[in-house]
Amino acid sequence: MTRPGDATRHYNARMEKLRIQGGRLLSGVVPIGGAKNAALPALAATLLTEQEVRLENVPAVRDVDTTCKLLQQLGVTVQRPSPGVVVTRGSGSTDSEAPYELVKTMRASFLVLGPLLARTGHGRVSLPGGCAIGARPVDRHLDGFVRLGAELRVEHGYVEARCSRLRGAEIAFDVPTVGGTENCMMAATLAQGVTVLRNAAREPEIIDLAMLLKRMGATITGAGTDTIRIEGVDQLHGAEHRVIPDRIEAGTYLIAGALAGEGLELINCCPDHLQSVIDKVRDAGVQVEVLADSLKVTRPALTLPVDLRTQPYPGFPTDMQAQFMVLMTQARGRSVIREAIFENRFMHVPELHRMGADISIDGRSAVVRGRTALSAARVMATDLRASSALVLAGLLAEGETVVDRLYHLDRGYEKLEIKLTAAGAVVQRFRE
Ligand code: UD1
Numbered sequence: 001m002t003r004p005g006d007a008t009r010h011y012n013a014r015m016e017k018l019r020i021q022g023g024r025l026l027s028g029v030v031p032i033g034g035a036k037n038a039a040l041p042a043l044a045a046t047l048l049t050e051q052e053v054r055l056e057n058v059p060a061v062r063d064v065d066t067t068c069k070l071l072q073q074l075g076v077t078v079q080r081p082s083p084g085v086v087v088t089r090g091s092g093s094t095d096s097e098a099p100y101e102l103v104k105t106m107r108a109s110f111l112v113l114g115p116l117l118a119r120t121g122h123g124r125v126s127l128p129g130g131c132a133i134g135a136r137p138v139d140r141h142l143d144g145f146v147r148l149g150a151e152l153r154v155e156h157g158y159v160e161a162r163c164s165r166l167r168g169a170e171i172a173f174d175v176p177t178v179g180g181t182e183n184c185m186m187a188a189t190l191a192q193g194v195t196v197l198r199n200a201a202r203e204p205e206i207i208d209l210a211m212l213l214k215r216m217g218a219t220i221t222g223a224g225t226d227t228i229r230i231e232g233v234d235q236l237h238g239a240e241h242r243v244i245p246d247r248i249e250a251g252t253y254l255i256a257g258a259l260a261g262e263g264l265e266l267i268n269c270c271p272d273h274l275q276s277v278i279d280k281v282r283d284a285g286v287q288v289e290v291l292a293d294s295l296k297v298t299r300p301a302l303t304l305p306v307d308l309r310t311q312p313y314p315g316f317p318t319d320m321q322a323q324f325m326v327l328m329t330q331a332r333g334r335s336v337i338r339e340a341i342f343e344n345r346f347m348h349v350p351e352l353h354r355m356g357a358d359i360s361i362d363g364r365s366a367v368v369r370g371r372t373a374l375s376a377a378r379v380m381a382t383d384l385r386a387s388s389a390l391v392l393a394g395l396l397a398e399g400e401t402v403v404d405r406l407y408h409l410d411r412g413y414e415k416l417e418i419k420l421t422a423a424g425a426v427v428q429r430f431r432e
């Protein structure tokens with residue numbers, strides 16, 4: 001699958017930057033792509049069968065490239081015959097080691113362990129370790145595998161898991177985990193007997209994964225609620241599946257529209273998945289028109305301050321916290337944003353200070369005082385969603401903003417500068 005030039009492209013992306021000339025109004029149409037966070041578990045799920053799986057609406061982002069590379073390493077043939085389409089075919093002799101070099105760049109690589117264990121009885125996957133937005137352990141994934149009958153050993157930075165055949169079990173998560181729910185749900189599809197996941201994550205990406213697994217022959221009920229029941233089967237088969245739209249990409253452009261939109265239209269999205277974000281954006285006085293699969297947004301004359309707290313779905317997503325904070329710099333008054341999912345997810349704040357924002361951090365809360373006129377600066381992306389927040393700030397700031405370390409942004413946003421340019425922004429990728 002690896003397309004010629006992939007390695008060079010990634011190398012180049014390390015030195016690429018984005019130049020944004022702020023102050024333009026945004027209008028026209030932004031097409032929303034497939035959800036990265038649904039595509040990654042779907043790709044991992046293809047390890048559960050030797051047959052062909054065809055996924056559509058897969059975004060062309062770096063995390064997808066990394067996952068495809070990982071699948072190849074595990075013996076899967078991966079083809080990308082046309083934009084948005086990934087076709088996989090497993091081999092009889094699956095290799096079962098996910099190396100540190102790939103896992104360290106993307107924590108979602110850990111999602112291959114459940115499928116490997118279930119299908120081959122063995123998996124050796126590097127522990128993801130810390131990342132920019134906090135410790136992010138995988139202990140809840142591992143507890144789940146142990147309950148399913150796996151034996152685990154942690155050695156040399158790797159988790160090695162073995163089992164003869166997994167057995168269905170009750171797994172109660174103390175706190176919901178998206179990746180843990182996905183990993184255990186995939187593993188349980190091939191276990192002997194019934195597995196019940198309690199206090200499961202309810203994100204739309206979980207429902208999408210369950211949909212794919214069901215198309216592959218799995219028996220699953222309750223995805224999207226906090227109790228998921230999986231009846232194990234002997235084997236899964238090939239399937240075709242279309243990945244849901246990316247709610248975080250849509251949410252990011254929704255904030256762009258709230259900051260600078262004049263009837264900016266987001267198409268091919270799923271407004272239902274964005275309800276908590278739409279509600280908060282409306283509370284800020286922004287006009288949002290909702291249709292079946294599109295949104296239209298216009299900035300308000302006066303932006304109002306709004307307090308929020310990030311929560312598991314259907315609450316306000318942590319992946320939209322940084323972007324919403326940029327909107328709050330434009331609100332007249334004080335707003336308090338509490339990050340309840342991850343520790344250390346305010347790394348965009350010092351960069352926003354450099355653009356003139358008035359934000360103070362008190363533990364897990366950020367207090368934003370607005371309105372402040374933002375001014376262009378050279379800023380550095382620190383993680384995926386923080387980098388999109390800097391782009392949003394750049395769209396508004398007076399002068400030329402340069403966003404460095406674009407490789408964070410490229411992990412999860414497809415054709416960002418092309419989409420923004422089409423909407424009237426002045427954004428350019430360049431190398432220095
Ligand atoms: C997924 C998303 C990510 C999003 C996050 C929360 C993907 C690929 N990534 O990440 O974009 O920000 O959900 O919505 O879908 N935790 C533990 N032990 C575990 C697992 C998690 O303590 O075994 C903690 C994490 O550190 C975090 C919280 O639980 O504080 C939630 O994490 P989780 O829902 O697992 O997030 P991810 O699946 O990693």
